[in-house]
Amino acid sequence: MDSSSQLIQYIPVLILLLAAVGFAAGVLTLSMLLGKFGKRSKAKDAAYECGKDPIGDGGSRFSVKFHLVAMLFILFDIEVVFLYPWAVVYKGMLADHMTRNLIFTSMISFLVILFAGYLYALKKKAFDWKG
16 A cells, blocks of 8 residues: 555545534634624623623632642542543453452552542542632
8 A cells, every 4th residue: 555545535534524624614704794783782792691691700719728639639530530441451451460469459559549648638628719
């Protein structure tokens, strides 16, 4: 198989990319052209939120504790991503005694470190963002 036949396989992807870019550009251009001819008023240009008049600043700030809890959730949630491949590999390596013990020990040490971090976060009250 030569390189020119491999490049031919990407032609449908290029066509799809050109169609997507063309559609997006066309819709934006049409919106700009039709928008210039529409009637505008102060009421139409005002912000609208669920039928209520906007009061106050729209960009309220969150507490740093909220973001800390979010990052900790991601940290402890991602560990599940490492547990699934480990379980699959461990199941396949049960026949070899040395490999079985090595992979089991490494995962237990990973979980111990993760659990120690979890206990530290609990002790520091990192999961309580109201306080």
